[in-house]
Amino acid sequence: MKxxxxxAHGLESERTRFVSILVDGVLALDSxxxxxxxxxxxxxxxxxxxxxxxxADHIMGLVSLCMHAxxxxxxxxxxxxxxxxxxxxxxxxxxxIHPKFTEMPSSEKPALRFHIVEVYKPRNIDGYxxxxxxxxxxxxxxxxxxxxxxxxxxxxxxxxxPGLPSRWEDIHPDLLxxxxxxxxxxxxxxxxxxxxxPELLKPELVEFRRQKxxxxxxxxxHMAPPFESEIxxxxxxxxxxxxxKIDLGYEGMEIEV
Ligand SMILES: [Zn+2]
Ligand SMILES: [Zn+2]
Numbered sequence: 410m411k412x413x414x415x416x417a418h419g420l421e422s423e424r425t426r427f428v429s430i431l432v433d434g435v436l437a438l439d440s441x442x443x444x445x446x447x448x449x450x451x452x453x454x455x456x457x458x459x460x461x462x463x464x465a466d467h468i469m470g471l472v473s474l475c476m477h478a479x480x481x482x483x484x485x486x487x488x489x490x491x492x493x494x495x496x497x498x499x500x501x502x503x504x505x506i507h508p509k510f511t512e513m514p515s516s517e518k519p520a521l522r523f524h525i526v527e528v529y530k531p532r533n534i535d536g537y538x539x540x541x542x543x544x545x546x547x548x549x550x551x552x553x554x555x556x557x558x559x560x561x562x563x564x565x566x567x568x569x570x571p572g573l574p575s576r577w578e579d580i581h582p583d584l585l586x587x588x589x590x591x592x593x594x595x596x597x598x599x600x601x602x603x604x605x606x607p608e609l610l611k612p613e614l615v616e617f618r619r620q621k622x623x624x625x626x627x628x629x630x631h632m633a634p635p636f637e638s639e640i641x642x643x644x645x646x647x648x649x650x651x652x653x654k655i656d657l658g659y660e661g662m663e664i665e666v
Pocket of ligand 2: 419464466467568631
């Protein structure tokens with residue numbers, strides 16, 4: 410399994426992009442910077458987009474992606490919670506902010522097609538087994554474990570505050586991609602912000618190891634650039650304390666799982 414971090418940050422600039430992750434060039438996890446990170450032929454190869462929640466920094470790539478699909482007569486297949494689908498349909502593809510691509514050019518073959526995701530119900534998406542699990546954020550949100558046919562798994566939390574799944578039975582990732590939006594100075598606000606800090610991630614990883622007996626490689630994403638150097642130092646501390654492998658993600662990062 411090849412995992413590409415197209416966007417790894419919580420703010421955009423000439424060197425940072427919103428979070429977008431691509432699995433084997435065909436499955437997208439969130440679509441923040443999706444369109445702006447890939448040439449058109451690579452965009453056309455993507456078979457499905459799995460959204461964690463409705464926030465703009467995770468969905469904005471859909472705007473260009475759907476317009477492109479409309480022009481070339483294809484369909485963007487998007488998987489998300491019903492709440493997320495309702496929010497995007499009401500507020501983005503509503504005929505005012507953006508065309509109603511769920512009905513265009515026709516309802517039978519639209520440029521954008523939604524599929525409702527239910528938590529803890531494994532689902533086959535283009536040969537990958539996907540499992541959504543609830544996470545704590547400011548709007549209804551899920552994370553995903555995606556497993557390829559050869560049994561390799563990546564788990565991506567999307568935006569989350571403290572309290573990762575207590576049901577780890579079905580979770581067996583080879584790679585964890587975790588939200589670490591801010592530095593430890595925000596730890597007391599973690600639940601309210603709906604984001605993690607290195608300090609808040611530590612007990613989650615300790616609990617994971619207690620239940621599963623290992624900690625896979627960890628890649629942190631969604632860093633706010635003003636705090637990135639702090640996050641890096643604090644994550645290095647956690648790495649040492651847990652004897653784990655924890656790296657900060659970056660745009661263009663490729664990981665062979
Ligand atoms: Zn969010
Ligand atoms: Zn976000």
